[in-house]
Amino acid sequence: MTMQEIDKALFAAAEAVRAKAYAPYSKFQVGAAILADDGQIYAGCNVENAAYPVGNCAEPSAIAAMLAGGGKRIRRVYVTGPGTAPVTPCGGCRQRIREFADPDVEIISHGVDGEPLVQTLEQLLPHSFGPDHLKK
């Protein structure tokens, strides 16, 4: 598969799961799709809650799907949401992606009425703290 075909598949997976997002409070449905080290695509949506702070973003849902499906490392991420502005992962999600991705992994942020924005994890989360820091 070419990179273009991979991104097309990631976009389609993010959009398919975004339609199922549970976002009755913000009405801001988000989908995230991960290409994992096993070659599979794993997707997840945001899941809000009446107790607002315990809702979760689409990215951790996709990470959970990856782990449940047998994937171990993140090779590429595609995030879709409403509007024209690129839907970039929030700070907490950048750190969650960091746990499973190398610094050069590209994250594509796409407000579906606008253009996709491609950035590396290093760009989104410079000088990050990660698992290596805990190794003696």
Ligand SMILES: O=c1ccn([C@H]2C[C@H](O)[C@@H](CO)O2)c(=O)[nH]1
């Ligand atoms: O990258 C993002 C940004 C926002 N949201 C969700 C959280 C919340 O449910 C809604 C509005 O912030 O969008 C995500 O899932 N991922």
